[in-house]
Amino acid sequence: MDSSSNKVFALALCSMPWAIFNRPSVQLASLQSYLQQKTAYRVDSFHPYLGIAALIGTDVYPEIALSGWAGEALFSALLYPEKKKDTAKLFHSSISASTRKRINFNTLVDEIEQQCQCWLNAARLEQYDCIGFSICFNQLLPSLYMAKLVKKRHPNLPILFGGSSCSGEVGESLLKEYKQIDYIIDGEGEERLLTLCRFLDNKTATLVDGIICRRPTTHAKQPLEPLEINDLPFPDYSDYFKETQQAFPLHTFIPLLPVEFSRGCWWNKCTFCNLNVQWHNYRYKSSDRMIHEIMALSQKYESLHFTFTDNALPPREADQFFAEIAKKAVDFDFFAEIRGTSKVDRLKNYRSGGLTTIQVGIEALSTSLLKKMAKGNSTMDNIAMMKLCTEQGIKMEGNLILDFPTTSMAEINETIDNLAYVQPFAPLEAATFFLGYGSPIYKNLQDYSIRSIVPHAKTKMLFPKKCHNSMTMLISSYRGDKSIQQQRWKPVRKLIAAWLLFHKNRENKSRPALSYRDGQQFLIIRQEQAGKATLHHRLRGLSRKIYLAALIPTKLSSIQDLFPQVSINALEQFIDEMCSKRLMFQESGRILSLAVQQH
Template sequence: MTRPRRDQFRIALIAMPWHLFNRPSLQLGTLKAYIEKECPWVEVTVFHPYLEVAAAIGTSLYQKISLDVWASEALYGSILFPDQFDTNKKLFDQTFNTDKKSKSIDFRGLRRILERQLEDFIQNNDWSGFHLAGFSVCFSQLLSSLSATEKLKEVCPDLPIVFGGSTCVPHVSESLLRVFPQVDYVISGEGEKPLVNLCGHLSGRDRELIPQVLCRDKVSKVSLDIIVGSGQLKDLSSLPVPDYTGYFKEMAVCFAHEPFIPELPVEFSRGCWWGKCSFCNLNLEWRGYRSKKPEQMLQEVEILADRFNCLDFCFADNALPVLDAVVFFKETGKSQQDFRFFAEVRVNQCGENLAFMKNGGLAVVQVGIEALSDGLLKKLTKGATVIENIAVMRDALSLGIELEGNLIVEFPGSTEDEVDETLKNLDYVLPFRPLSTAAFFLGHGSPVACDPEKYGIRAIVHHWKNRAIFPAHVLSNLKLLIDDYHGDRVKQRARWSPVVKKVLAWRKFHQERQSSMLEKPMLSYRDGGSFLIIRQEIPGQSVLHHRLKGVSRKIYLFCMEISDIDAMEAHFGIDRMKLSAFLGDLVDKKLMFTDGKRFLALAVRKGK
């Protein structure tokens, strides 16, 4: 076997299933570009074995599994822990094989394909040429990465292995080192500087490992609470453009006969500028919020588009920077290139700002709606209100942006009043793109997990689905990102079941509509200059038309922005009682929404 030159340090960076197959790994692309820029003596080779799996089982099935965290982990759980085959199969069937109208997926046959691909991946590459193998461990990649490292150590026992990624927060990292001997190092938090440090340490250039690089013999000596942030970049201006060359080379081999055009991940910021949501544990790997300048972000997108002939991009940010994102999209709006973007934003990115973003190519947006109850939104510490949530839902529909969002149900301590408020407000969002319900899960390190008594949680325990994946003696020593709890879960499940049913009916209604939502919205208006005609669809009824004339038209258009009655009274000089009666009639007809103080018109302009 070929050994690497003594003056050259070689790293293998690996992204396992179930990374989305139609996107290169942002982590691998960023690390490769950064490491080779900062360390000319390091050569980085990237591997995307998830492409091989997608080609082997078919992209449709792969995509479906990759979006199901428990089904995806159960498959590799049965490979890593053969004695857990039956419990992993049962978990897979419970979470994945739920559609009685579709043919069930053969768990055993699928596992056999994955095991064969894993063996081929390990055997067909010469690992003796590397000084270090690194695995990016993010969503649904823990069990596949552990399975791969076990096989890799069998053929190359002296090759150091490092884990990193969003899964590897401090307490999880420490437990991985304690439980799995095939993992030698774990980088907890941001990866660029710690990986440079680890390469220097292993090559003899650096004597000491920085706190973010954990290893078995020092983890007990380090305060886990101060690890994150200790080795992160001060700002993101030093980051080069991600290098996705390796992904495209592998894609050309795996999909030679059925090529596709990937969606390229990019990164405007790290962290979350809000960072207060009580349920969230997505920012445990960062300290503070940092973002690139709009000029840097624009240049990066243009370079990637030209280099790889792609126009579809997805921002990996938890929340785009408010002002700089608008500047960026104003510039892409001037471009001759037909860019298309996915991004996650907060609800304050509505109205004119959202219009700028749409004009700049924003096609799909994920918005943290989370609740349609002001009481629950306060418990979630969202920093938003129901009327603001509805405004961004309406604006997205009006602009032709596909909005994705969730309603969190079964939140501990939520009340009957909050459920009733949600049920009532669901009637007002019926015209808009349906949300999905997401049952609350207890995320390790989230504010709820850090103060369980406040939410009526008596005990924090391992999630029952993790008990199906891992043997008991392994799980007892592990800390994982998703926990379970003892509290009021059974009561909450029953309490929120009417909301779940109503959202399912909402989704079914839109699926069954003959015309597309964007072509013919359920609630729309046309402006006649001195009057409005509002068209309204109501399930099970004939289409209704409403005509608003003169000042009635003006009031409705005034409420296209969230407005209170004091402002309307001052602006129009109308008797308050008459104004209240008119607004109340519009609210009763579901043409307008009110939170008791402020009002919002719900119809979107259809135009000619």
Template sequence: MEGDTPTPLSVALVSMPWPIVNRPSLQLATLKSYVEEKSTRKVDCFHPYLHLAKAIGIDTYARIARSGWAGEALFAPLLFPEMKSQANQLFRQSFARKDPAIGDFEELVEQVEKSVSLWLAATDIASYHLLGLSVCFFQLLPSLYLAAKIKEKHPFLPIVFGGSSCAGKVGASLFESFPQIDYLISGEGEEALLHLCRHLAGHEKSLQRNILSRQPLVKPDTQIPRVNLNDLPYPNFSPYFQEIRKLFANQIFIPMLPLEFSRGCWWNRCSFCNLNLQWPDYRFKSGDRMLAETVYLAKTHACLQFAFADNALPPQEADRFFTSIAATGMDFDFFAEMRVISAQPQLELYSRGGLRTVQIGIEALSSSLLSRMSKGTTVMDNIAAMKLADSCSMHLEGNLIIEFPGTTTEEIAETLTNLDFVLPFAPLQAAAFFLGYGAPICESPKNFSIQAIRPHSKNKKLFPEKILRGLTLINNSYLGDRMRQRKLWQPVAEKLSAFQHFHKERKNKAKHPLHYRDGTSFLIISQEQISGSVLLHRLRGISREIYLFCAIPQRISEILRVFPTIAAPALDNFLNEMTGKRLMFREGSRILSLAIRYHHPYAKV
């Protein structure tokens, strides 16, 4: 632990709207525990989003937070009064059709302003020597607004920005455009924040290269060393719990705590993805460390619901983690994002450990599109993963990227055909393509029919033109085939919403829409149609055996090897019949049975 100034330097870290109310900021909790462990500095964390949720109501807050852009729009007129009418338009658009009764824009802007003023009045800002804002998804305008308000009263209090929305050129352009930011950390925060504290306390003359500052300092060539995730102290969520108890004293709140298993992504190749800008290298904790941290947090805060903040779980360490956590006897409920998993025993293991909800990167149901997206998966992999999640009683949250630039009519036709095979599985959500700054696609735009990169039309409704011109932002738009893509993808969007409607309205949700019961010499398959009617199919003898053999994707040559009594033409006829009825899916020489085995709704997986 280093020496300190005569007056210890204290730091305030702030997370502005719009994170989910029942989730504390992982960034704040991680930075607090790191800086306090490595120095004698005091770090206080604040979550003004809780105050705003209390002011406008938790339900209204949640609906605005879900929409993303609407939240930014509410802060735009407070920073740029001339943008009021356009921001109002964007706010309305964000709820059009889906959520018409959200409330009056101007009244909400007033409530936002009042909530921030009350929070400022109740917080002893003058007692801090540095104030940091963690800026992640849709927290940009709220953070800029708070920083500007603080500067009005405390012009000499240094303000530092950091977080996923401040990496690389994006952060540099924010720093250039907004004088309320004194320092900006690009990339990993722990060592950088510690270093900045030392600098402000007079212990360091220079600043590392990834800390932008207004002073003309000589920047050493060395980068700030990256932390070893296994050596990090556990995140400290106590300030969030204190605020929750104070603000919602009469409500029982059992938050979902964020966990961090890894930084970056072990795949890191998807052409549309810019999620790893902040983490150029991939690192992860060991399964044992993750286990100890999770059990500690669960017992300290009496919580069992956890969400991994990772872009993709680290596969081998995740195996170790879920094996050990299952042995604790605690009824955990985890959410995680991961790449497709094709091994049933692995997903069953995760399910026994408490993984209840998974977001699997499906993205497309056309093999050529998947290859242009550099997903490293095929349609067969995706459909097998969707089936597997249902078989393990896991809730799958999967997206299909629509309006992907350069999509051909053949790829749309392939997507529509393949969608019919996934009707029985958890429905996919349409995610409209956006051009993320730093995504590989930006490096070779012409390969994707992109002629020029432009500011996103929604950002034009938030920032005055002269400011927007100088900004590099995370969300962008492009000049190319956008209108054509919108038209082409319309039938896919319609089919996806029809599928969601089917799953929402099904009467007997306890039974999977496509399941089988095994009679050991025969199978009965029950297949619910989109109309609600149910078709029954019976397979006997070798047909049953082949159907069960193809519970995971199998090559036709392998089926012929395992079942030598069946001739190739007869097998082909059988498989054609099965795929024609959408009981099996075929891609090239691989085939998969789609029905999952019936489990009683109360049976444990």
């Protein structure tokens, strides 16, 4: 780098596989627009995952990207050829049988290697003064591999890593272990990246907290203030769109645009969660700002599909946002993650504002287990949420965490019982518990009967042994009651598989599996059953009225007040009967009718 010349400082930003191919990187786009607003630096974003998606096909790429391990396995084979046997095994166990038949692991590894070299030739990195890799879910090994290639070809080009997978001790250990990395940015990226660029451009000799470097460097004493995110410029996705045309000249698709409503999580208590290690202060944008951003991005990139990258939407601002969006004559559709405590009116409002798919933090169907997870909700809330999504036509994605440490047999049995009530609703994914770096459990091991932290079986397959001892991994395993839990949760695992199969085999998926039609004096409930004939139940008179009085979770005492002519014994008997037929659910004095109205 020649600071005496008039050359403008140039920064390359890079997002590696296995980012979702039909989605630009919000991290790169936000950093790029921030630096462009604050400086005259040249900033270019690169998305090598587009080339890889074009290479392996847009049908196979998403499966590898979403598998969690298959993509990392392919790059581990490149970074650590001696681990190829293990990584091939991990790859094969992480993809479907049909993809396994179509793909030869060794050939694919070779093709990816060639594609990475092609990208490196085309990127002409000699023009740049620094390259930054943004590393989130599934991007660590691909970034380490590409950084190694870059370092070999451009030994003087500073390389920095940042993003959620480089937080805290994880980032520090990456810097120690991998010589190709020169700097780590830990925490919010914008100001730190700006400072680092100014430092590399010889405009300052002082760095700020959260920039970790190899050589001793002066850091400012004052910690960096979190940014006011309402003032941030809109993300700049132009480079992604240019690259999309190059990677897919014949095959056009409409990208899904990621947007941030908030940073961090307003709840931030779930004991297993480490999604917020990167963020130290929860902040959210105003609904007005969010609407302007959506409208501007939609017009600029001619897209109507948006995905909120928030860990959990900010509830009040989101209420205003969707209410305003609903008034606009634009057919947007949105994906968002929300907490499982939403009420009917809120979900209705979100749906009319274009929210078509949500990920809900269900996690458990046992209230005492939910308490151990500090979810702040109950099984009743979760079941009501699942019903509400079915009713509102919102596609719901959610997980059930299995093998959670300290789960009692009573909690397992409660989960098994409750699984019978949620059969009609969209199945949850089985998500095996892992120990997440920085999560409340990680910080309080003894409360969860955890004696020690050990490497996760799958990271053992990806990294050589020396790394297990020297590095802090984002995902770990533990010594404690793990094998007991694996045994205990087996029946739940089987029931989830059967639940998935039931929904996969349903003939008419647009019709709810448990629905009712109202005849004013009577009610007909239609109940599909796995492997058995569909049942029809007829409720007349007061039975119909009681059923309809509990379409949302309702206190038994409120039902009693509504129907004083019914004795408490008769009422309880009716509810017990409805519950035994899985037409109603009851918990702690609240009841919920499970059927949704068929229109």
